[in-house]
Amino acid sequence: MARTALITGASSGLGAEYARQLAARGTDLVLVARDEDALRELAGSLVAEYGVGVEVLAADLLVSSELERVAQRLTDPRHPVDMLVNNAGFGLPLAFDRNDIDDEVRHLELLVEVPMRLMHAALGQMLQRGSGRIVNIASVAGFIPRSTYGACKGWLISFSRWANGRYARRGVTVTAVCPGFTHTSFHERMGLQPGQEGVAQWMWLDARDVVAESLRDIARGKAVSVPSLRYRAIVAVTRVVPARLLSRAGARGRR
Amino acid sequence: MARTALITGASSGLGAEYARQLAARGTDLVLVSPERDALVELAAQLGASFGVEVDVLVADLLVKRERAQVVRRLSDPARPVDLLVNSAGFGVHLHFDRNDIDDEVRHLKLHVEVPMRLTHAALGPMLERGSGRIVNVASVAGFVPFSTYGACKGWLISFSEWANGRYSARGVTVTAVCPGFTRTRFHERMGLPRREMGLPRWMWLDAREVVRGSLRDIARGRSRSVPTLRYKLAVALSRVVPSRIVGSITGGRQ
Numbered sequence: 001m002a003r004t005a006l007i008t009g010a011s012s013g014l015g016a017e018y019a020r021q022l023a024a025r026g027t028d029l030v031l032v033a034r035d036e037d038a039l040r041e042l043a044g045s046l047v048a049e050y051g052v053g054v055e056v057l058a059a060d061l062l063v064s065s066e067l068e069r070v071a072q073r074l075t076d077p078r079h080p081v082d083m084l085v086n087n088a089g090f091g092l093p094l095a096f097d098r099n100d101i102d103d104e105v106r107h108l109e110l111l112v113e114v115p116m117r118l119m120h121a122a123l124g125q126m127l128q129r130g131s132g133r134i135v136n137i138a139s140v141a142g143f144i145p146r147s148t149y150g151a152c153k154g155w156l157i158s159f160s161r162w163a164n165g166r167y168a169r170r171g172v173t174v175t176a177v178c179p180g181f182t183h184t185s186f187h188e189r190m191g192l193q194p195g196q197e198g199v200a201q202w203m204w205l206d207a208r209d210v211v212a213e214s215l216r217d218i219a220r221g222k223a224v225s226v227p228s229l230r231y232r233a234i235v236a237v238t239r240v241v242p243a244r245l246l247s248r249a250g251a252r253g254r255r
Numbered sequence: 256m257a258r259t260a261l262i263t264g265a266s267s268g269l270g271a272e273y274a275r276q277l278a279a280r281g282t283d284l285v286l287v288s289p290e291r292d293a294l295v296e297l298a299a300q301l302g303a304s305f306g307v308e309v310d311v312l313v314a315d316l317l318v319k320r321e322r323a324q325v326v327r328r329l330s331d332p333a334r335p336v337d338l339l340v341n342s343a344g345f346g347v348h349l350h351f352d353r354n355d356i357d358d359e360v361r362h363l364k365l366h367v368e369v370p371m372r373l374t375h376a377a378l379g380p381m382l383e384r385g386s387g388r389i390v391n392v393a394s395v396a397g398f399v400p401f402s403t404y405g406a407c408k409g410w411l412i413s414f415s416e417w418a419n420g421r422y423s424a425r426g427v428t429v430t431a432v433c434p435g436f437t438r439t440r441f442h443e444r445m446g447l448p449r450r451e452m453g454l455p456r457w458m459w460l461d462a463r464e465v466v467r468g469s470l471r472d473i474a475r476g477r478s479r480s481v482p483t484l485r486y487k488l489a490v491a492l493s494r495v496v497p498s499r500i501v502g503s504i505t506g507g508r509q
Binding site: 094097112116127145147148152155158162165166239240 | 356378417
């Protein structure tokens with residue numbers, strides 16, 4: 001689908017899985033994350049296995065000079081990027097009042113400001129060429145009230161819907177991918193051990209399925225992709241259930 | 256309802272109207288805005304008309320040092336603030352791709368980061384006292400896809416919904432106020448034509464009715480307030496109309 005894709009948060013989880021599945025389809029990659037060693041290892045294995053070109057761009061997206069390098073890569077007219085996957089993210093405990101406000105601001109910056117800046121950087125080139133795909137990894141939490149995390153993911157869903165409506169005619173589609181609970185290191189990094197997240201077994205998704213399904217929706221230019229039938233059903237229910245009840249459901253899987 | 260309210264964006268529009276209606280109910284005020292002259296004038300007028308105490312805090316909320324003054328005022332145990340109204344805001348043009356990204360970042364910071372920081376600062380002392388009201392002035396645009404403005408207002412609605420559910424049991428309520436098109440200087444400041452913008456007259460609200468309607472919902476501790484019946488109906492409709500159609504309407508406009 002794309003010749004070159006730039007993926008943030010590519011060293012693990014959904015980002016690494018997008019890298020694998022896109023490489024398997026012959027897409028060249030620009031992998032972005034802080035962990036250069038992990039990126040190099042992934043790049044090596046993808047080059048060996050699929051024979052695609054893989055660039056490693058080690059950058060902390062919360063450091064403005066490093067974010068600027070990624071934005072510059074997106075606007076380089078000699079090496080066009082056809083697909084941008086905004087995937088980098090992290091979670092915070094739900095107890096907003098007890099969280100450090102600086103952590104909350106970093107969370108907002110990584111989940112909203114960074115994707116917004118990278119979209120803006122990519123969009124200009126893509127509109128000029130009349131083609132491009134922008135992918136924002138949101139979450140089903142964006143449909144339910146769930147502290148600042150749900151609000152940030154809701155930002156991405158709302159903006160993707162608007163941007164897809166506005167730019168699809170000019171060849172650039174914008175898709176918000178909204179996974180449910182997915183087996184990655186996300187919850188472990190928050191200090192929740194596997195099996196201890198307070199989430200029923202049937203609610204867990206496999207990263208491979210999430211990425212495979214979302215890539216179909218991205219190719220079709222859908223504004224919102226909710227992988228798996230069970231989560232599509234949950235999201236359909238959120239449209240009719242009063243928000244007050246939803247915010248109670250939004251307390252799962254976090255402290 | 257409250258003894259002392261702190262209002263951001265208090266020099267004009269909805270912020271100034273909250274100041275007037277709260278003063279009329281006997282609430283002392285802390286008015287925040289970068290526009291010193293307008294604040295001083297409003298403060299004098301409210302003090303004279305209603306006999307309430309009005310403090311003026313001249314601050315640009317996007318300047319760290321000035322914002323820190325507001326944060327300190329909210330967390331000062333000697334002078335508790337019972338009601339925080341996050342009203343400061345401005346609009347950017349809908350054509351995201353042609354907007355200056357730095358303007359978009361300032362827009363995001365003023366509409367999301369600043370209210371988040373002030374909510375955090377106010378919440379601690381309010382939870383300790385077991386009472387308080389936090390009001391986030393959002394917009395009906397938060398219910399529909401509407402560029403970064405709609406996304407930011409949606410952030411406030413979602414977060415207010417969650418925070419009200421989480422903190423109201425401990426005495427602190429959080430309300431997102433979602434006005435429709437309201438006659439203030441907001442659209443003018445964006446350089447949009449002063450009169451009606453081609454919208455039918457019934458879609459325009461008066462700031463007084465917006466504030467009056469929302470103060471009732473705030474007093475009741477509602478997580479969201481959509482002033483006027485016509486906009487309540489519009490929001491109810493936006494839930495059942497496929498978002499693709501809503502998006503093609505709001506995305507198609509310049």
